[in-house]
Amino acid sequence: MQxxxxxxxxxRLENVSVRYRLPEExxxxxxxxxxxxxxxxxxxxxxxxxxxxxxxxxxGEIFGFIGRNGAGKSTLLKVISRVLVPxxxxxxxxGQVSPLLELGAGFHPELTGRENVFLNGTLLGHSxxxxxxxxxxxxxFAELGAFIDAPLRTxxxxxxxxxxxxxxxxxxPEILILDEVLSVGDEAFQLKCKNRMQGFRTxxxxxxxxxxxxxxxxxxxxxxxxxxxGIIKATGTPDEVIKAYRQG
Amino acid sequence: MEVSEKTMIYDSAKRGSSALEELRGxxxxxxxxxxxxxxxxxxxxxRSVLGIAxxxxxxxxxxxxxxxxxxxxxxxxEGYPSYLLSGLIAWTFFAQTTTAAIHxxxxxxxxxxxxxxxxxxxxVSAIGTGVINLMFSLVPLxxxxxxxGRPIQWSIxxxxxxxxxxxxxxxxxxxxxxxLAIYFPDVTEMYQIILVAWMYLTPIIYPEEILPEAYRFWVxxxxxxxxxxxxxxxxxxxxxxxxxxxxxxxxxxxxxxxxIGWLFFSKKADEFTYQA
Numbered sequence: 001m002q003x004x005x006x007x008x009x010x011x012r013l014e015n016v017s018v019r020y021r022l023p024e025e026x027x028x029x030x031x032x033x034x035x036x037x038x039x040x041x042x043x044x045x046x047x048x049x050x051x052x053x054x055x056x057x058x059x060g061e062i063f064g065f066i067g068r069n070g071a072g073k074s075t076l077l078k079v080i081s082r083v084l085v086p087x088x089x090x091x092x093x094x095g096q097v098s099p100l101l102e103l104g105a106g107f108h109p110e111l112t113g114r115e116n117v118f119l120n121g122t123l124l125g126h127s128x129x130x131x132x133x134x135x136x137x138x139x140x141f142a143e144l145g146a147f148i149d150a151p152l153r154t155x156x157x158x159x160x161x162x163x164x165x166x167x168x169x170x171x172x173p174e175i176l177i178l179d180e181v182l183s184v185g186d187e188a189f190q191l192k193c194k195n196r197m198q199g200f201r202t203x204x205x206x207x208x209x210x211x212x213x214x215x216x217x218x219x220x221x222x223x224x225x226x227x228x229x230g231i232i233k234a235t236g237t238p239d240e241v242i243k244a245y246r247q248g
Numbered sequence: 249m250e251v252s253e254k255t256m257i258y259d260s261a262k263r264g265s266s267a268l269e270e271l272r273g274x275x276x277x278x279x280x281x282x283x284x285x286x287x288x289x290x291x292x293x294x295r296s297v298l299g300i301a302x303x304x305x306x307x308x309x310x311x312x313x314x315x316x317x318x319x320x321x322x323x324x325x326e327g328y329p330s331y332l333l334s335g336l337i338a339w340t341f342f343a344q345t346t347t348a349a350i351h352x353x354x355x356x357x358x359x360x361x362x363x364x365x366x367x368x369x370x371x372v373s374a375i376g377t378g379v380i381n382l383m384f385s386l387v388p389l390x391x392x393x394x395x396x397g398r399p400i401q402w403s404i405x406x407x408x409x410x411x412x413x414x415x416x417x418x419x420x421x422x423x424x425x426x427x428l429a430i431y432f433p434d435v436t437e438m439y440q441i442i443l444v445a446w447m448y449l450t451p452i453i454y455p456e457e458i459l460p461e462a463y464r465f466w467v468x469x470x471x472x473x474x475x476x477x478x479x480x481x482x483x484x485x486x487x488x489x490x491x492x493x494x495x496x497x498x499x500x501x502x503x504x505x506x507x508i509g510w511l512f513f514s515k516k517a518d519e520f521t522y523q524a
Contacts, residue, residue, distance in 0.1 A: 020522060021522075028432070028433065028434070029432055029433070029434040030428065030431075030432035030434055030435055030438065031434060033431075033432060078361070078521065081363065081364060082258055082364035083360065083361060083362065083363065083364055083521050084521045084522070085260060085518040086260055089260075090259070090260055090261040091258070091259070091260040092257070092258070092259045092260070092261075093256075093257070093258040093259075094255055094256075094257050095255055095256060096256050097258075097364075099362060099363050105358070105359060105362055105363075106359055108287055108291060110290075110291040110294050111287060111290065111291065115286075115287070115290070118283050119283045119284075119287055122277065122279045122280035122282075122283045123280060123283075123359065123363065123365065124363065125276070125277065125280075125364075125365075126279075127279050128279045128282070128283075151294075174255070
């Protein structure tokens, strides 16, 4: 895919830093904390999970983040999905961000499939009416059949995954966030997911992807950033960055 | 949130007041609040034979036990079962919803690490569930009043206002507690101990007249729950409207607690996801 400079920017990070402050010793209780404060013994170690990150991502890009475990990739996605407010710097996002993290988080085992669709859909910010309008599409994609009115605890794990994916992707997202999630379910389901993702790609949905699979990065991404110890080591085409990452 | 109609812009550098942002969020996510309340009500009763009747039987059982134990002790109280039950259901509402608000934020914490939600949703839905349960528990109270021959007066129309004020107070307290619980898990246990002491310091099972003259002023006037229970109990058990002074005091307590709780929670909410 060719990117020209006229495409509008949808994600802009300016010197984004995230600092975690961890107490030197773990203080687990209020009682302990009160004692420590009185003794003036609360010390913190701070560490920068992200340090002065600057990125511009344009509409329609499929942007990959690679790097070792603990490098800050997931923290970066949290900052973009509004879950974490940066300690310093500025995050500017145009459009609704839909994180597709761990399918089915927020499901309740005692509720029926239908009830869980409504619960999960509203958690993702959709209104009841919007969900009603798409209910059939969701249950068809998830292939629930008669199970739609059975409690979720009677579902197979594949059904739960399908339902989670169906709810999360039925609405065309403006910015999609994928954090190592597409490895669940059987082959047929994997294929279905891939097709849907392919559809998003042709529809110019901006996607952010965190993965350890260089194959996926090469196959899907238009641009890649390599993150190490909270800083960007390299950005560019998948080939360049993967090469640099393997050498580094 | 409408995805298609208007493009949302999020700018971390241009965020208004966090308290107002939360308020707007709750309005936007109102369907989520409804779903969370529904989930709590449905899952609580789904696998029990008696279903929703539990909400009514539980305070009734408590009342019967306490009436058996205490009614000869508090013979001065006219219509003791109604006196007791009216105070008890208001207290139970407060104790259960504030505790639920803590549990909800702890449960929701994992979700807050994954997706953006108005963070007050959990406390608000806990109070919502409590209000529904409180409405159900009015049924046994009214039944007991009819059985024991206490007339139900038209002053009962004031009860929704009393419930609203109770809910506002409980939400304020619930928000403060759930903020603390994010940082310190032992808040939950500590609060349970406080609740027991607080309940016995509030005239619920005993009439306030039995309090020694020297302490009565402190136990009643300085205890916010005393005022909130009063405005709930007077129109039901007493059969008259509470005085303007009583209503004014209870309203000030409820609204001030809610505002303080909301501001405190919103101010700290951005830090929640920084906690491991």
